[in-house]
Amino acid sequence: MTKRVAILAALAIVAGPALAHHGWGSYDAAHPVTVAGPIVTSKFENPHVTVSVRGSDKTWTVTLAPTSRMVSRGASAAVVAVGKTISAYGYPSTAEKDEMRAERITVDGKTYEMR
Amino acid sequence: MNEHAPALFVALEASNFAAAIRQSLFLYPLANVGHILSLACFAAAVGVMDVRLIGGLSATAPARVIGRARRFAIAALCGLAVTGFMLFAAEASHVVLNPVFQVKMALIAVGIANVAIYELAARRVVEALPPGAPMPTRARLAGGFSLGLWLLVAACGRSIAYF
Numbered sequence: 349m350t351k352r353v354a355i356l357a358a359l360a361i362v363a364g365p366a367l368a369h370h371g372w373g374s375y376d377a378a379h380p381v382t383v384a385g386p387i388v389t390s391k392f393e394n395p396h397v398t399v400s401v402r403g404s405d406k407t408w409t410v411t412l413a414p415t416s417r418m419v420s421r422g423a424s425a426a427v428v429a430v431g432k433t434i435s436a437y438g439y440p441s442t443a444e445k446d447e448m449r450a451e452r453i454t455v456d457g458k459t460y461e462m463r
Numbered sequence: 464m465n466e467h468a469p470a471l472f473v474a475l476e477a478s479n480f481a482a483a484i485r486q487s488l489f490l491y492p493l494a495n496v497g498h499i500l501s502l503a504c505f506a507a508a509v510g511v512m513d514v515r516l517i518g519g520l521s522a523t524a525p526a527r528v529i530g531r532a533r534r535f536a537i538a539a540l541c542g543l544a545v546t547g548f549m550l551f552a553a554e555a556s557h558v559v560l561n562p563v564f565q566v567k568m569a570l571i572a573v574g575i576a577n578v579a580i581y582e583l584a585a586r587r588v589v590e591a592l593p594p595g596a597p598m599p600t601r602a603r604l605a606g607g608f609s610l611g612l613w614l615l616v617a618a619c620g621r622s623i624a625y626f
Contacts (some may be wrong), residue, residue, distance in 0.1 A: 373625060374625070390553070392486070393482075393485035393486055393487075394484070394485050394490075394491035394492070394553065395485075395491055395553065414491070414492065415486075415488050416488050416489065416492055419488060422560075
């Protein structure tokens with residue numbers, strides 16, 4: 349039992365910083381997608397900013413970075429506002445339907461890294 | 464928002480309080496950092512108490528060591544509760560359905576029950592002991608159980624994001 353607890357605790361300590369706030373484990377990094385289209389809804393909120401994007405095939409929920417990181421990288425609320433055209437490169441969720449996690453986004457010719 | 468969650472948690476997530484935490488640039492990260500710092504203090508205080516109960520630090524007077532550490536543990540637990548509630552409120556309807564979160568809450572209840580049992584059944588005996596005296600079995604059990612349990616709670620907390 350003590351050993352199991354120690355292993356769990358060690359795992360938690362190691363996995364925490366390596367994977368940042370949320371795991372990228374439930375995103376399929378082997379099959380990246382690029383979703384491009386107009387932003388239909390935008391929630392500039394913690395823990396992650398999310399926008400929905402009307403892509404060519406369907407409307408995607410695109411998960412971006414925490415608000416403070418968005419702002420510090422220059423991707424303010426105005427950059428990802430409703431009506432803007434966005435191109436998001438990232439990984440589709442293996443848990444949530446039509447959701448993807450963006451590695452980087454491009455708006456008005458400017459690229460912003462989300463990690 | 465997950466509408467399938469119990470109404471109380473849907474309402475909590477929809478509240479102005481929760482919205483303020485999500486929309487502020489610094490409140491959510493502040494709660495996150497505060498939760499970790501509170502956890503570090505809590506683990507330190509509980510570690511001292513539990514090690515003493517298991518029989519370590521045996522040259523010290525149990526009443527004195529445990530009494531001092533208890534104040535820090537209670538303060539840190541309050542910090543954990545406040546910051547934890549902030550983090551929870553922001554995403555209440557999702558988090559409440561998270562299986563690891565549910566396990567974590569159950570383990571916290573067990574941990575607090577363990578404290579209550581210790582306070583009722585062992586505290587008086589333990590705090591009357593002089594330095595160097597052997598610890599009674601029930602105190603060793605309570606200390607060992609507590610140490611393992613709170614580590615598990617911490618592991619669950621970090622794991623919520625991955626389930």
